[in-house]
Amino acid sequence: xxxxxxxxxxxxxxxxxxxxxxxxxxxxxxxxxxxxxxxxxxxxxxxxxxxxxxxxxxxxxxxxxxxxxxxxxxxxxxxxxxxxxxxxxxxxxxxxxxxxxxxxxxxxxxxxxxxxxxxxxxxxxxxxxxxxxxxxxxxxxxxxxxxxxxxxxxxxxxxxxxxxxxxxxxxxxxxxxxxxxxxxxxxxxxxxxxxxxxxxxxxxxxxxxxxxxxxxxxxxxxxxxxxxxxxxxxxxxxxxxxxxxxxxxxxxxxxxxxxxxxxxxxxxxxxxxxxxxxxxxxx
Numbered sequence: 001x002x003x004x005x006x007x008x009x010x011x012x013x014x015x016x017x018x019x020x021x022x023x024x025x026x027x028x029x030x031x032x033x034x035x036x037x038x039x040x041x042x043x044x045x046x047x048x049x050x051x052x053x054x055x056x057x058x059x060x061x062x063x064x065x066x067x068x069x070x071x072x073x074x075x076x077x078x079x080x081x082x083x084x085x086x087x088x089x090x091x092x093x094x095x096x097x098x099x100x101x102x103x104x105x106x107x108x109x110x111x112x113x114x115x116x117x118x119x120x121x122x123x124x125x126x127x128x129x130x131x132x133x134x135x136x137x138x139x140x141x142x143x144x145x146x147x148x149x150x151x152x153x154x155x156x157x158x159x160x161x162x163x164x165x166x167x168x169x170x171x172x173x174x175x176x177x178x179x180x181x182x183x184x185x186x187x188x189x190x191x192x193x194x195x196x197x198x199x200x201x202x203x204x205x206x207x208x209x210x211x212x213x214x215x216x217x218x219x220x221x222x223x224x225x226x227x228x229x230x231x232x233x234x235x236x237x238x239x240x241x242x243x244x245x246x247x248x249x250x251x252x253x254x255x256x257x258x259x260x261x262x263x264x265x266x267x268x269x270x271x272x273x274x275x276x277x278x279x280x281x282x283x
Contacts, residue, residue, distance in 0.1 A: 117152055169276065184262045
């Protein structure tokens with residue numbers, strides 16, 4: 001509060017001094033407190049073990065880098081993995097083609113060459129009609145035209161060889177099937193001819209023995225009645241007929257089985273030829 005009037009000067013010693021602020025407490029020790037030697041030793045050992053483990057890790061790191069410099073290239077490995085995943089999809093999009101596009105393109109090229117050759121021959125015929133008009137003139141042929149004619153001649157030669165090869169390998173168009181059938185038929189006839197006389201001789205011997213037995217039975221036993229003799233003769237005749245019928249059925253079965261085997265062989269040969277033809281077309 002401001003005072004009015006005479007004011008006496010007060011000496012500085014008598015002025016009231018403000019009390020000094022209290023000093024802040026000393027900071028605590030960095031390792032938790034005071035002068036505890038056990039805590040210090042524990043912290044030192046922890047730091048030492050940490051440094052030792054870091055040194056081991058660094059040595060392993062250097063060893064791995066010496067064996068493979070890109071061992072820690074995680075970004076590069078990740079990019080490569082993603083690229084491997086995406087690459088088949090891209091190739092599938094770019095390289096996807098129709099199943100028969102290559103064959104169709106080859107056929108188109110073949111037809112184009114055939115048309116060119118036909119057109120060249122047509123021009124040659126038309127030009128040959130006017131050769132007498134320009135017989136005294138000099139003729140010029142370019143190198144490109146000569147090269148084109150040489151390529152056409154080479155292609156025609158290759159086509160002739162290919163046609164000859166196909167005709168040679170063609171089973172259905174050759175006499176292979178006919179010769180095969182004729183061979184099987186000849187073998188069948190030979191087997192029948194070899195088997196025929198043996199069967200006839202066997203039947204003749206059997207009949208002769210049967211008649212002989214009947215005659216002996218008739219001469220030796222006159223006491224048998226006529227009914228028993230008739231029954232025995234009927235039985236022998238039935239036996240001969242049964243044998244004849246059985247032989248005929250066996251011959252029919254063998255011939256049918258032989259023809260069946262022949263048909264199977266022809267069918268398998270035709271299937272093999274068609275498989276080879278399809279393989280050549282795919283190539």
